[in-house]
Amino acid sequence: MQSTKLLSIAPSVPVWVDTEQLIFDRKFYDGMLQYIEAWEGSIRCVIRTSNKQLPAFGTITKSREELPFEIMLIEKDGKVESQHLAGSQVVLASGDNFNGLHISRICKNLGIKCVYSIEYIPETRYQIIEMEGNGYIRTLRKKLYIWQGEHKRKSAFKYADGLQANGAAAYNEYKLFPNCHLYFDTRINKDILISDDQLKQRFKNLEDRKTLHLAFSGRLIKMKGADHLVELAKKLTTKGVDYKMTIYGAGDQESSMKAQIQNLALEKNVCLAGAVDFYSELIPDIKANVDLYVVLHRQSDPSCTYLETLSCGIPIVGYANKAFLGLLERADIGWAKPISDITGIADIVESLSINKDKLMAKSKNAIEFARLHDFETTFKARIKHLSDLLN
Template structure:
């Protein structure tokens, strides 16, 4: 049996009835198809869940179990599992090495957010005061010691992206770095998409820039309009379409009244990934703008690249590593939106370079599609079972 312990939420659809997020449920079906045996999923019991409430119908794909929020799993939760894959972003799981039955059970941690990213998120949180941030930072430091100790004795670690891989690479000999994303083989930009975009760029048409994601400080949403003003001041003819929502959305919306931005910058509600965002990126965009102020393993980079788009972004550890391997964009110092505008203005003058980087983006993303990256993760787990 494969046991997955994840932070995925249960969603209440009506009193007494709960459902899984669609993305998580779809991912679980893939796990079940790739694992040669039974699969159990252990989630936190949500607030308000009562004994007798109806759990989601998993259609026999996997067994669903619940544990108390904030509490470590009980031995009964682990019973029967040969491989346990646990989220290292759940601090209550750092005691698992003491609970598993050696050598019959193997333990792998999956990590997305290293300490650096957690502290960046904390620093950019506008809802917390200074003292609360300080207390939270001290707590994170304490949990980091527990996390690193758990990684050292685990049978493997799966690190999502360069920030996590670089932070923990020396702790476990069986560390696998992967790139999380939703680009399946059927979603990548086609040769026709690429040719049409290249022809349009060579015609001198205005640059079509797209940004998507949560409009929050940690995602750099506060830099979107200043970037647009800086690009306009450089004389670049462009449009910027922003897809997303969040705490900064109203400020962005009000900023669109700027006469210099009217008709150039447009704010849209979030759209479905497969049926909405992917067609837009493939057919209505020339490049992707990322202003992420944190080193999170955002899938936005690799997904935009899979749609054939070069990326302009800040010098965070994720984009630095991805750009270094792919050559599919440009990078400027953190928070320097004027430098980002200058770099994209350079692309406006040298569109052949923009077209070449679009090709590099697609080629790299196709080598790291969902099927390949998911396959590597499952291969690591199956190898532990066989061992």
């Protein structure tokens, strides 16, 4: 017999409303389905609407009647109120969203257990502002807003019954708060993980050819280090490394990257593949063809790229941001150099093009770690963290 326990989820992502249709972020919607499957009770989604432009990909459209969970829509500038949470036993709210930092106090007043999920650390928020290039005074004001917001965030966390920290950077930042649970975000199910046979075949291909296959995927923006990829390719070419780099994604750096590739005559080595479907194109392609991922993220946010790359048995070379360093502390799955040390990254790639055994050893470490953190396992652990509050 199903329990009547109600879990209410107040995410940071919005929903888009198109007449009678609701358009969700696909990753968020898949997560909701996991909550429904694992939670012994019912699920309510308390979510803001958005009138911003829809993402180019990664969405799913549903009618209200199709939803397997209760939904409450809040206007884009509205706030979660007591009536939205009434009847809940547990609330899981986004701790990254400034507009939700009052939720733990509402829950305390209503006798509801409250857990915040958190991804970004203050350093990352400051980095984002600095990258915007808004001028000294405006940047200072925004940093002050972040500083004040962080005080509110920590105050809200004191009223909460627990935290769920996405990635090592957030966990290390907030682990002193009671009942802090570490998880690594991913979209990879068990059945998508690279198999032993697939990995053996890729190793055979690596041994049979001289060319080292590199890849990057994600938004082509400065914060993700996209502007350093072509510079890295230039250094590898100068060193005489036999390589091919495939860059998946789209963003504001794409046109300048394309021009750089042409100006440096790197077309034979570097391919801008554009934005591709995650499940049907990206994952099958990198599983079969990529030896090493290049992740030059300047910031320490818990990008899905890390775990999803490891799930394909691909090690990572990247900048030593706090998210990647925290991952390396837990698993020997790659190599790090200080942020903006493109020469250091190029040196590592050059070394691996000669020492392929090192590459294959860390590929095995990658999939071993990923098997412990697939989508289903991660969600079950998060659900248990929530349900334990009621025991």
